[in-house]
Amino acid sequence: MISAGIDAGSRSIKVVLLDLDTHQVLACGQTNQGVHQEALAQDLFLHLLEQTGVDQSNLRGIIATGYGRNLIGFADTTVTEITCHARGVCHTVPSARTIVEIGGQDSKCIRLNGDGTVRDFAMNDRCAAGTGRFLEVVAARLGVTLDALGALAKHAKSPAHISSTCVVFAETEIIGLLASGAAPADIVAGVLIAVSTRVGAMAGRHVEDPVLFTGGVALIPGMVDCLKETLGHPVCVAPEPQFTGALGAALTSASP
Amino acid sequence: MTHCDADGPHEWFRRMISNCLQYARAAHAEGRPIIGIMCEFTPREIIMAAGAVPVCLCGGSAATIPAAEEHLPANLCPLIKSTYGYSVLRNNPFLEMASLVVAETTCDGKKKMYELLSERYPMYVLELPQKPHEDSGLAQWCETLRRFKAELELRFGVPITDEALRAAIANMNQERRLRRELAALMKADAPPLTGRQLLDFKSRVAGMERDLVQLELALVALRSQTELPARQNRVRVLMTGVPMVHGAEWVLDLVEDHGGLVVALENCTGLKPILEDVDESSDDPIHALAVKYYHLPCSVMSPNDDRLNLIRELALEYRAECVIELVWQACITYDVESYRVKRLVQEEIGVPYLGIETDYSVSDSARITVRVEALFEAVLQRRRSGSPAAPVSAVQEARPDDKT
Ligand code: SF4
Ligand code: SF4
Numbered sequence: 001m002i003s004a005g006i007d008a009g010s011r012s013i014k015v016v017l018l019d020l021d022t023h024q025v026l027a028c029g030q031t032n033q034g035v036h037q038e039a040l041a042q043d044l045f046l047h048l049l050e051q052t053g054v055d056q057s058n059l060r061g062i063i064a065t066g067y068g069r070n071l072i073g074f075a076d077t078t079v080t081e082i083t084c085h086a087r088g089v090c091h092t093v094p095s096a097r098t099i100v101e102i103g104g105q106d107s108k109c110i111r112l113n114g115d116g117t118v119r120d121f122a123m124n125d126r127c128a129a130g131t132g133r134f135l136e137v138v139a140a141r142l143g144v145t146l147d148a149l150g151a152l153a154k155h156a157k158s159p160a161h162i163s164s165t166c167v168v169f170a171e172t173e174i175i176g177l178l179a180s181g182a183a184p185a186d187i188v189a190g191v192l193i194a195v196s197t198r199v200g201a202m203a204g205r206h207v208e209d210p211v212l213f214t215g216g217v218a219l220i221p222g223m224v225d226c227l228k229e230t231l232g233h234p235v236c237v238a239p240e241p242q243f244t245g246a247l248g249a250a251l252t253s254a255s256p
Numbered sequence: 257m258t259h260c261d262a263d264g265p266h267e268w269f270r271r272m273i274s275n276c277l278q279y280a281r282a283a284h285a286e287g288r289p290i291i292g293i294m295c296e297f298t299p300r301e302i303i304m305a306a307g308a309v310p311v312c313l314c315g316g317s318a319a320t321i322p323a324a325e326e327h328l329p330a331n332l333c334p335l336i337k338s339t340y341g342y343s344v345l346r347n348n349p350f351l352e353m354a355s356l357v358v359a360e361t362t363c364d365g366k367k368k369m370y371e372l373l374s375e376r377y378p379m380y381v382l383e384l385p386q387k388p389h390e391d392s393g394l395a396q397w398c399e400t401l402r403r404f405k406a407e408l409e410l411r412f413g414v415p416i417t418d419e420a421l422r423a424a425i426a427n428m429n430q431e432r433r434l435r436r437e438l439a440a441l442m443k444a445d446a447p448p449l450t451g452r453q454l455l456d457f458k459s460r461v462a463g464m465e466r467d468l469v470q471l472e473l474a475l476v477a478l479r480s481q482t483e484l485p486a487r488q489n490r491v492r493v494l495m496t497g498v499p500m501v502h503g504a505e506w507v508l509d510l511v512e513d514h515g516g517l518v519v520a521l522e523n524c525t526g527l528k529p530i531l532e533d534v535d536e537s538s539d540d541p542i543h544a545l546a547v548k549y550y551h552l553p554c555s556v557m558s559p560n561d562d563r564l565n566l567i568r569e570l571a572l573e574y575r576a577e578c579v580i581e582l583v584w585q586a587c588i589t590y591d592v593e594s595y596r597v598k599r600l601v602q603e604e605i606g607v608p609y610l611g612i613e614t615d616y617s618v619s620d621s622a623r624i625t626v627r628v629e630a631l632f633e634a635v636l637q638r639r640r641s642g643s644p645a646a647p648v649s650a651v652q653e654a655r656p657d658d659k660t
Binding site: 067079080081082083115117118121123125126 | 622
């Protein structure tokens with residue numbers, strides 16, 4: 001039997017097909033988010049089915065998660081991102097105790113019990129400052145792609161200090177920094193620090209090892225190092241962190 | 257019984273505002289003073305014994321808040337702003353009818369708002385001592401109530417007899433008893449009511465005869481209800497925190513719309529003020545009143561251990577599977593106290609905890625929904641695994657700015 005997890009995030013939609021008998025991921029795919037969310041998700045889903053040759057009759061469940069989960073009409077059920085990230089992480093790293101997830105428009109810190117169930121969570125979905133949105137704004141301002149952003153930060157000599165706690169004001173601040181001749185690399189490094197500071201504040205002082213980092217932002221080079229520094233704990237990037245939520249969703253149909 | 261009363265208690269309380277208005281207007285026309293109140297510390301019995309009608313003026317509408325913000329800071333509890341907004345707009349008919357507004361020195365926001373309100377309305381503010389376990393505090397509160405009684409006698413030219421006080425006490429004890437017994441129905445595995453339906457069995461006018469009749473009818477009907485709605489799958493929730501006054505019930509509705517059943521409401525619009533009665537046999541009724549009202553475990557009291565004890569008892573009695581605490585934005589006392597509540601729930605009671613901080617605008621509902629759903633997923637996972645109480649909790653990171 002096969003299950004499908006669909007993570008309808010703010011920036012992109014991720015789909016994972018999971019073999020429930022072997023717990024092997026059969027396929028995963030990602031597409032940019034758009035207006036016709038459900039159609040985009042369905043296209044991707046059907047594409048993966050075709051690619052793997054899985055027959056629809058073998059499907060045991062389609063589970064949607066992410067902020068757009070309720071808009072995925074062809075899903076059988078929905079589960080929150082919090083539960084899904086916990087499931088996804090514990091599948092690959094059963095010993096995990098803390099999850100930091102930074103997505104396109106929110107971020108969360110989840111603490112787990114010994115059995116992998118959710119013990120505690122804090123979530124920021126009101127302010128863009130601790131989220132991927134901040135990085136997008138900066139990338140656009142500097143005229144680089146999101147992927148190139150982290151690479152750029154590697155060349156930083158002295159990270160710029162971003163004092164604004166709001167992305168809109170920070171953007172103004174960045175314009176000022178650029179005008180005064182600050183190097184783009186230093187600005188990016190400063191922004192990475194600003195993002196992890198916000199996330200660190202949300203996580204509070206109750207971070208327990210091992211800490212796993214999930215969400216698309218975990219892929220940005222340099223981000224994990226910043227997070228380590230702010231949290232004062234070793235942090236591992238989860239395997240394929242952008243798919244953790246979708247994987248977790250698929251897993252919930254194994255044992256709900 | 258009039259036609260209106262005949263369609264049952266649910267319908268009766270659905271028309272609560274118009275029932276109260278009709279009652280207050282009739283009383284007003286007869287020359288009985290209407291007295292506005294804004295807190296559960298107010299001893300309604302003294303007002304009733306003066307022949308006056310105590311009416312709750314607490315605002316539950318987001319619509320009056322912009323008007324309030326012409327005078328008040330934006331960063332203030334929505335309950336205070338909404339209440340005050342009505343005075344700016346002059347559209348709370350009860351307030352406009354009131355000969356006096358009675359209030360207490362509770363939280364700072366309210367106290368300072370009362371100063372502004374008193375510029376336009378006759379007000380009497382009772383000084384509430386805030387150390388609940390000190391005898392001197394109780395003695396002072398008792399003196400305050402005696403002065404309040406004298407003030408009413410003088411102002412309205414009526415003597416307040418012990419006999420009248422005792423009658424009012426019996427009346428209010430009856431109201432408290434009926435509401436308490438209705439609430440106790442929620443202890444059942446499949447309660448005959450939702451938390452919202454129970455919350456609606458409440459009135460702005462205290463001790464109204466026709467309300468009591470309807471509460472009695474509701475109790476009889478619900479007790480004999482044989483076909484109970486299947487509610488076993490719902491997550492049993494204890495809600496605590498700030499009051500949810502009429503019109504501001506949206507968080508409770510959200511909880512119940514997403515798989516929860518609020519079996520116990522430990523706040524000023526729920527169980528907190530109705531659990532203790534006033535001693536009817538006391539030969540000093542004012543003292544008996546002082547004792548009852550002084551025991552109210554509101555977060556303005558310090559230390560407020562009685563509230564924690566109450567939450568512990570209610571969680572057990574009502575078999576709560578999780579605790580959700582609601583704090584209105586900028587309510588400092590409940591916000592600070594939530595740390596103790598969370599610790600108690602997680603570490604002692606051993607069930608999941610969710611703290612929600614929000615205001616009267618429903619713009620937050622998507623954000624709160626995801627938290628409530630995640631909480632219930634954790635509860636259901638525990639239910640399925642039959643795991644012993646492993647404390648789960650969640651906090652809503654409403655204002656990340658404040659933490660940095
Ligand atoms: S919470 Fe406190 S201040 Fe508010 S109504 Fe209740 S007793 Fe009064
Ligand atoms: S909710 Fe808090 S701030 Fe608002 S009136 Fe009650 S005690 Fe005061």
